[in-house]
Amino acid sequence: MEKSIEKNQKISLALLVCLVGFPQISETIYTPSLTEIAQNYSISLNVAQMTLSVYFIAFAIGVFCWGIGSDYFGRRKAMNLGLVVYIVGCVLCALSKNIEWLFVGRFVQAFGASTGSVTTQTILRDNYQGNERHQLFAKISAALAFSPAIGPLIGGFLGEFYGFRAVFISLVIMGMGLLFWSLKKLPETGHFATKPVAAKQVITVGKSMLFDRYTIVFGLLIGIFNGILFSYHSEVPTIFIEKFGFTQSQYGFMGLVVATATMFGAWLSNRALHVLKPELIIQRGIQLALFGTLWISLTTVIYFNLVVQISLYIIGIFILLAGIGMALPNCLSLALVKFAAVAGTAGAWLSLGYYIVVSLCTLLISMLHNGSILVLPIFSMVLLMMALGSIKTVIRHQ
Known part of the structure; x- marks a missing residue:
């Protein structure tokens, strides 16, 4: 069975950590701004908190679609296409004029972001075996422990000094940076000699x-x-x-x-x-x-x-x-x-x-x-x- 990359070719650990971690950062980065969002849209805090639920509903659908889809059109395409969708969702959030459009933006954002979770794990399983894979999962898990810390820390400062829209603009910039990095450095790792x-x-x-x-x-x-x-x-x-x-x-x-x-x-x-x-x-x-x-x-x-x-x-x-x-x-x-x-x-x-x-x-x-x-x-x-x-x-x- 052929592989699209050599078995022992290494993928940047930093890239994999960033790809698997950015969905969590995207989820937690704006939580310090929930009160401001409620005030800006003249809604209750209960409704503002529901943007979290919308995110996870879309994320649930996304991990399923990208997980299956990566077997059909490849890991690299699944990752890069998901990042494009994610960027579109972040732009919608930043430009939203009412809570309804913020819900739409969060849904699109989460659907795209979910590829970072499921596709990155699939890439690891494709390209690494045995103890090496276990060690990489351990390293990535340790790095992921800090993703929920990075989100509120960055979001708290941006929200306080520049407003909640600056938080979503920062996510657009992050998404574009990840897309450029992925296009340059992420190889295809799937096995396509057999039928999906x-x-x-x-x-x-x-x-x-x-x-x-x-x-x-x-x-x-x-x-x-x-x-x-x-x-x-x-x-x-x-x-x-x-x-x-x-x-x-x-x-x-x-x-x-x-x-x-x-x-x-x-x-x-x-x-x-x-x-x-x-x-x-x-x-x-x-x-x-x-x-x-x-x-x-x-x-x-x-x-x-x-x-x-x-x-x-x-x-x-x-x-x-x-x-x-x-x-x-x-x-x-x-x-x-x-x-x-x-x-x-x-x-x-x-x-x-x-x-x-x-x-x-x-x-x-x-x-x-x-x-x-x-x-x-x-x-x-x-x-x-x-x-x-x-x-x-x-x-x-x-």
């Missing part, structure tokens, strides 16, 4: 996954954990800006808490793998996250001065996100073990499913928003209890 996956096989794989309890549980868990993470990005900016009196740029530094907590959770997971099965590590991670939600709740019902309350709240957020960081990598590792022979197609279905869950979570948190600090911890607690029950079911049937 037939539509009938795609449907067959989807049906098999739908009726496999093991796969459904881990897909649900991935959706819940990511749903909590991005519900945090939806809800917490208004808490820090409106309740705690932070500026947009000051809130941007909270992204460092997210990155540090995620990496600490991943470190705990790696340590635990020497003595525990992945399923038990997931359970421990959920329990740690539940403790974090309880900690956050207590900071709201016990009287503290503002500085102490902010400090305790940040500690609670760290514990919650560390627990998720501990559980999530193991869910991703286990989700498709029964579909290794059709990993590309199965990955497209899995991504579609869990991003639908994420979009529902962000939609629900926007509907529940009432300005109370308690909304996020209680919302997260309910989801984590569901997750705990699900993983216990898996453990019992082993």
Whole structure:
């Protein structure tokens, strides 16, 4: 079987990190500006938060389409075409005159951005094998921990000093830079000596996954954990800006808490793998996250001065996100073990499913928003209890 590039040809790690990371930056970069967006369009903050849900609905559709499409017309074309669509979406967001057009722009933006997630992972699987591939995934995962930190940090400063439209203009510039870099340096890595996956096989794989309890549980868990993470990005900016009196740029530094907590959770997971099965590590991670939600709740019902309350709240957020960081990598590792022979197609279905869950979570948190600090911890607690029950079911049937 021929390859379009030599087996051992290396692709720039920096390029791959940027391509897989820019969707997360695009999601989180404008969250510090949600209050400004609500004021600019004369809408409630609940409606402004729904732009997050629109993003994930489109992202869910996109990862499925680009995942399957890259088998038909190539990884390179899928990446570059997706970047073009992404740039168009960013332009629509920057030029939007009302919330309806912002919704349209966010949908187009997310649909294009999703190629960065699914196509980059496919390229890695094409061109690297064995331990080398595992090491690259580990390096990229570590780099990705900082994507949610970079977004709010940049977006906070741009939003505060230049307005939210400057945030979307910066994404246009980023998208054009990535497109130029990809056109220059990204080779085709797909194997096209064989016929691409037939539509009938795609449907067959989807049906098999739908009726496999093991796969459904881990897909649900991935959706819940990511749903909590991005519900945090939806809800917490208004808490820090409106309740705690932070500026947009000051809130941007909270992204460092997210990155540090995620990496600490991943470190705990790696340590635990020497003595525990992945399923038990997931359970421990959920329990740690539940403790974090309880900690956050207590900071709201016990009287503290503002500085102490902010400090305790940040500690609670760290514990919650560390627990998720501990559980999530193991869910991703286990989700498709029964579909290794059709990993590309199965990955497209899995991504579609869990991003639908994420979009529902962000939609629900926007509907529940009432300005109370308690909304996020209680919302997260309910989801984590569901997750705990699900993983216990898996453990019992082993």
